Amino acid sequence: xxxxxxxxxxxxxxxxxxxxxxxxxxxxxxxxxxxxxxxxxxxxxxxxxxxxxxxxxxxxxxxxxxxxxxxxxxxxxxxxxxxxxxxxxxxxxxxxxxxxxxxxxxxxxxxxxxxxxxxxxxxxxxxxxxxxxxxxxxxxxxxxxxx
Numbered sequence: 001x002x003x004x005x006x007x008x009x010x011x012x013x014x015x016x017x018x019x020x021x022x023x024x025x026x027x028x029x030x031x032x033x034x035x036x037x038x039x040x041x042x043x044x045x046x047x048x049x050x051x052x053x054x055x056x057x058x059x060x061x062x063x064x065x066x067x068x069x070x071x072x073x074x075x076x077x078x079x080x081x082x083x084x085x086x087x088x089x090x091x092x093x094x095x096x097x098x099x100x101x102x103x104x105x106x107x108x109x110x111x112x113x114x115x116x117x118x119x120x121x122x123x124x125x126x127x128x129x130x131x132x133x134x135x136x137x138x139x140x141x142x143x144x145x146x147x
Contacts, residue, residue: 042129042138045106049126052103053144056080056111057124059098066092070115070122077103077113105142107131 059080064070067090071079075086080098084090103111105126117123123143130139 045129046138046142048106049128049142052105053111053124053126053142056099056103056113057144060113060122060124062094063090063098066090066094071113073114073116077111 056077060070063080069088071077071084071090072086072088075084077099078084079090081100081102082097083093105111107126107129109127109131112123112125112127114123115121124145125141125143127133128135128139128141132139133141135141
């Protein structure tokens with residue numbers, strides 16, 4: 001009959017050094033990967049805003065095709081969702097509208113629409129993350145088409 005080892009004296013398991021090495025490796029990997037993952041949401045919002053602006057611009061062009069003019073600044077982008085009640089009233093406005101809902105940018109701010117625009121026939125842009133004109137990096141304005 002063989003003598004049994006006491007469970008507390010069993011050799012299987014991890015040493016403190018092995019556990020510390022694994023924790024250090026996980027920490028190094030987290031330090032390298034985390035900054036790349038954390039920057040992605042802002043980048044995704046910028047891309048979403050650019051795509052939204054393209055969709056809104058197409059809806060504005062359809063509005064103009066039907067009504068021979070863009071909505072005024074006063075009518076705004078709301079004219080793409082519901083029939084304007086402010087002059088000039090569009091005669092050929094599509095009863096289902098040109099957009100399903102009133103657009104806001106990925107940061108929850110309204111898109112800026114000006115007609116006539118300061119930089120052309122119309123201006124359409126997002127003010128970026130800070131919701132203010134101008135800015136740099138994630139706070140920079142995102143323009144449809146030009147700029």
